[in-house]
Amino acid sequence: MKNIKQILFESEKILKDNHIEKPRLESQILLSHILKLEKYQLITNEEYNLSFKEEKYFFKLIKNKITGMPTAYLIQKKEFYSNDFFVNKNVLIPRPETEELVEWIINSVNHKIKYKLLDIGSGSGCIGITLGLYCNIEYLEFLDICKKALKICKLNADKLIPLDKGIKIKYNNKNILKYKINNPKFNIIVSNPPYVTEEEYTTLTRTVKKFEPKKALLIKKPDDFYTKFFNIVYLLLESKGLFFLETNPILIKNQIKILKKIGFYDIKIKKDFSNKDRFIMAMV
Ligand SMILES: C[S@@+](CC[C@H](N)C(=O)[O-])C[C@H]1O[C@@H](n2cnc3c(N)ncnc32)[C@H](O)[C@@H]1O
Numbered sequence: 001m002k003n004i005k006q007i008l009f010e011s012e013k014i015l016k017d018n019h020i021e022k023p024r025l026e027s028q029i030l031l032s033h034i035l036k037l038e039k040y041q042l043i044t045n046e047e048y049n050l051s052f053k054e055e056k057y058f059f060k061l062i063k064n065k066i067t068g069m070p071t072a073y074l075i076q077k078k079e080f081y082s083n084d085f086f087v088n089k090n091v092l093i094p095r096p097e098t099e100e101l102v103e104w105i106i107n108s109v110n111h112k113i114k115y116k117l118l119d120i121g122s123g124s125g126c127i128g129i130t131l132g133l134y135c136n137i138e139y140l141e142f143l144d145i146c147k148k149a150l151k152i153c154k155l156n157a158d159k160l161i162p163l164d165k166g167i168k169i170k171y172n173n174k175n176i177l178k179y180k181i182n183n184p185k186f187n188i189i190v191s192n193p194p195y196v197t198e199e200e201y202t203t204l205t206r207t208v209k210k211f212e213p214k215k216a217l218l219i220k221k222p223d224d225f226y227t228k229f230f231n232i233v234y235l236l237l238e239s240k241g242l243f244f245l246e247t248n249p250i251l252i253k254n255q256i257k258i259l260k261k262i263g264f265y266d267i268k269i270k271k272d273f274s275n276k277d278r279f280i281m282a283m284v
Contacts, residue, residue, distance in 0.1 A: 002055060005046040007031065011062050018066045026071060030061045033075040068207040080126040083133075085156050087124050090148040092216040094126040097272045098192055101246045101279050102130045104270055105190060108281065109242070113187075114138040118236065120176050120191035120229075121145075123216060125153035127190055132161050132169075141186075143172040143179070146215065177228050184238040192246040193229065194219045200248075222251050227258050234262050237284040249276040256280070 002010070008027050015023035032039050034057055035050075050058070061074050072078040072093045078085050080094040081102055087093055109115065115137050119128030122142035132140050142157070144150045150171050157169060176193075196204065196217045208217070219225055233243050243264065247255060252269065259267055264282035272278035 001049040001052075003047050003049050004031065004035075004042050007050060007055065007058065008042070011058070014062055015065060020065060026065060027062070029071055030065065030074060031058055034058050034061070067210075069211055070207055073211060078124070080124075081130045081134075083130070083160055085124045085126050085129075086152060086159070088152065089211060090146065090213060091124040091152050092212055094124055097278055098127060098246060100270075100272055101190070101192065101244060102127055102134075104279060104281070105131060105188070105244050106134050109135055109188065111136050115188050116186045117141070117188045117190065118143060118186045120189065120233075121193045121216075122153045123149050123192075125156045127192060128153075129157050129160050131188075131190070132157070132165065132167050137165075137167050139168045139170075141170045141172055143174055143176060145173070145175045146213070147173045149213075149216075176232060177225075179232050179236065181232065181235045184236055184241070186236055187238050187241040188244070189233050189237055189241070190244040191229075191233075195222075195246075195248040195251060197222065197248070197250070200250075223254060223258070226251070226255055230255075230258055230262055230264070234264065234284055239284060241284045243280075243282045243284070245280040245282075246278060247280060249278060252277045252280065 011027040012023045015026055020026060028039050028042055032042055034054055064074055070093055072087050073089060076086055076088055078087050078093050081099050085094060113136060115135060116139040117131060117137050118141045120143050122128055122144045125142055128140055128142050131137060142153050150173050154171055161167060194217050201218050237243060256267055259282050264284060266283040268281045269277050270279040
């Protein structure tokens with residue numbers, strides 16, 4: 001039997017020898033997940049002897065970590081805006097930039113108005129769910145082309161959105177380009193769609209390419225896709241409705257042109273924390 005101190009010493013060395021970044025921290029995250037302890041509690045309980053089952057499970061995760069698997073997929077959760085979201089290989093791991101987008105929306109909307117919100121490309125549901133929690137939403141529609149992603153979104157929404165919020169929720173498994181528009185239905189539409197170009201995709205880290213869903217990241221013909229996409233958004237938004245987009249700094253200029261041509265106005269750009277043009281807000 002080995003205790004926490006011995007196990008961490010061993011796993012740190014294994015990860016280090018396999019060129020995994022931050023081997024100590026990664027070991028601690030995996031072990032605290034298994035033992036259901038906070039990281040600091042690993043130190044205060046360092047003499048605790050792991051059971052055979054705990055040790056076996058821990059070294060299975062360490063083995064997977066060596067393959068480059070992101071820690072969020074190993075522990076099947078990622079914190080986003082202070083809530084834990086279930087994630088697996090079917091959804092993109094929520095990114096810190098997206099928290100900035102959500103923060104911008106929360107600070108921009110009128111909290112006295114009840115909103116009908118559409119989250120396009122909802123993935124884990126991190127955007128729509130967080131807005132459901134912190135804005136005044138009466139109707140919330142999650143849309144994703146991937147059925148498995150939408151299932152995870154529902155799992156997260158069921159766990160995180162209290163029933164007494166009274167939000168009517170719809171899960172829509174659809175390609176946004178095929179959305180049937182009868183009349184404008186929403187007053188906020190938000191999206192973090194795929195925005196990595198083919199050229200950029202080749203430069204992404206091995207970990208991202210190997211483990212995260214390609215269809216969540218890669219966009220093949222950006223101008224064609226976004227022209228169709230923004231036209232649909234325009235028709236789905238009521239007058240004075242708001243469109244929020246997370247995007248790629250190298251695509252943003254063209255996207256603004258497309259939005260203006262369609263008729264969006266009051267278009268604003270916001271930089272991310274690394275000072276890159278990353279987000280758009282536009283009105284109909
Ligand atoms: C970049 S991920 C964003 C996931 C999540 N909203 C987030 O911010 O972490 C893009 C999502 O869009 C979905 N998607 C890609 N193309 C789509 C399309 N044409 N129609 C609807 N959803 C699409 C993918 O399945 C993926 O879940």
